[in-house]
Amino acid sequence: MMIRKAEITDQPRIADLSQIVLTIHADAMPDRFKHPADSSLFASWFSEKFEDSRAWIAVAEVSGEVVGYIYAQEEERRDSWVFQDGKVFLLHHIVVEPKCENQGIGQAMMDALTQEARARGLGHFELEVWDFNRKAQNFFKNNGFKPLSLTMSRTKDS
Numbered sequence: 001m002m003i004r005k006a007e008i009t010d011q012p013r014i015a016d017l018s019q020i021v022l023t024i025h026a027d028a029m030p031d032r033f034k035h036p037a038d039s040s041l042f043a044s045w046f047s048e049k050f051e052d053s054r055a056w057i058a059v060a061e062v063s064g065e066v067v068g069y070i071y072a073q074e075e076e077r078r079d080s081w082v083f084q085d086g087k088v089f090l091l092h093h094i095v096v097e098p099k100c101e102n103q104g105i106g107q108a109m110m111d112a113l114t115q116e117a118r119a120r121g122l123g124h125f126e127l128e129v130w131d132f133n134r135k136a137q138n139f140f141k142n143n144g145f146k147p148l149s150l151t152m153s154r155t156k157d158s
Contacts, residue, residue: 001105003112006057006069008050013066014059015039015046017095028132049073056089056116060096060105068096070109074120089117091127110143 006014016039025033036042049055049071060068071093079085091113096105117125127145129136
């Protein structure tokens, strides 16, 4: 297994892998998330991330095949009357091909994320994970993440 910086030529495979996460979300919360139509919509949105110096995208390869990717972005938090300023590495996506799960690939990508953060002089990570996604929550907890806030929702009829 090898974790490497993604190249623009990896974009079609990354777009395909993104469909896994989108489907999980749409199946769990169809009233909020759309089922993916095709990966080209994601690909066109994601292509500009390769140009953004704040973005970091890496892929996991096994036997020359891309089986996972991770995408994080450096975000600057501005000083306000409530919050202190600072930079954070915001983890947006991490996905591993289901047939390759439980082989340490996700962990290797998280380790690479930590190395990249150190290289950028960042020590603070954040991410968002949905309440239904217990598997992801456990993975992130095992990587030292802890809950920071809680967003709650209700419908007008409840």
